Amino acid sequence: MTIQRERPGVTVELIAKAKERVVPKSGVVLVPYQAEWGAPDELVKLGSFDERMAETFGQVDTIELAAEGGATILAYRMTNGNAKAAAYEQADAIKVEALYPGLLGNDLKLAIVASTSEPGKRELQVAGPLKTEKFSFADAGELVAKTSQSIYIRVKQLGETVITTVAETLLNGGTSGTVELAAADSTKLFMAVSGADFDTMYLPFDDAAVQAAAKQFMGDRRKQNKKLSTLVIGGKAMDDDSMTKHIERSVAQNARYVVNTAIAGQHNNGKVYGSLEWAAWVAGMIAATPAHESLTAIVVPLKKALKDWGHTEILNALGTGTLIATRDGDVYIIESAVNTLAVIGTNEREDYGKIRVSMTLDQIVNDISQVGKKYKGKLSNSDLGGAVFVSAVNTYMTVREQQGAIDAGWTFVDQKNGDGDRRGFLLSAKPLDAIEYFDIDWEVL
Known part of the structure; x- marks a missing residue:
């Protein structure tokens, strides 16, 4: 008989019952x-x-x-995959290429002049939308190293020819990948x-x-x-x-x-x-x-x-x-933080139509799944292993309650039905919506 395998992971099913789980999001x-x-x-x-x-x-x-x-x-x-980066080249010396492909690279201005900060060296100046970068160098190797953190360009050494000075010039050859x-x-x-x-x-x-x-x-x-x-x-x-x-x-x-x-x-x-x-x-x-x-x-x-x-x-x-x-x-x-759920389907409830409730549901599922990834393959399928996972999730759910995402009275329990590499847990929690309607009865005396 062939073993029917599934990808290891954590499954959290949302079933609309009187008691539910909750999920918000942020990030x-x-x-x-x-x-x-x-x-x-x-x-x-x-x-x-x-x-x-x-x-x-x-x-x-x-x-x-x-x-x-x-x-x-x-x-x-x-992009459409056809974008090319603008560049400037000195034969057998260096190639200065825009960090990213696209037409904006053609607007970058480059100059190689005597250094303004280190006498005896030269300086590569690159002017772009945010600022002008300046890199002093004695040789191509130093220039390559210093420009590795540039927000505009990268420099490649092509050979041993000495880099020559050059007046301000535009990089060219950049093509668009935008369609x-x-x-x-x-x-x-x-x-x-x-x-x-x-x-x-x-x-x-x-x-x-x-x-x-x-x-x-x-x-x-x-x-x-x-x-x-x-x-x-x-x-x-x-x-x-x-x-x-x-x-x-x-x-x-x-x-x-x-x-x-x-x-x-x-x-x-x-x-x-x-x-x-x-x-x-x-x-x-x-x-x-x-x-x-x-x-x-x-x-x-x-x-x-x-x-x-x-x-x-x-x-x-x-x-x-x-x-x-x-x-x-x-x-x-x-006006009201609603999502597009208007016709309720299987395993759904009316309050799922609010962004806050839906996000709470998703966040808790995502976060518990992250806890599951932490322990996946590391806990024995025993009551002790189940208790470790329950403890971790309970700690998380306590914080969610303190934040006001879920109501008090939630539970997360080990169903103690471990079989092979699978074990079941039950999460019960009530998501909390926000007050949007205030109904006030005024008894006039």
């Missing part, structure tokens, strides 16, 4: 983008302003929008990021077919890779003033792990963005907001909405799980 947002600078077709984690500037020079609006809430960015520059995004690009994207860890994913495609494929990708990723994340989508700019079009997207998704934004208009920075770009801001806010906090009523950096929705449109949006911003005095706020 990393995946932002695929197109630009003329940045590591091509590669995942790059950007945890600070300085890192974002060095990687993109601050020229990618969706990355900056996603970072506004404080989330860590997992950037992925999408209009097509469905095939989304397939390549999904394959590249399927194993990555992120809390939310911004989808830079407004095509309905690609959005359907993205939902399928996220669903498969949850089931097969045990990686739970939330997808955030927007629509076509020409449809942003139509609530009917926004609702169509939500109805097509109808999943607790998909958020559809209808926010569009002028950002406080003066730029006008459609719902597709604002989706990056929403994805970043969801990732950055602790799971025990709600996005409902948070202020949106929206100076002027493309359209101020009427009462009926607002109710229709909420009823279909469409995330909208409404005017509240001098500012715009998130």
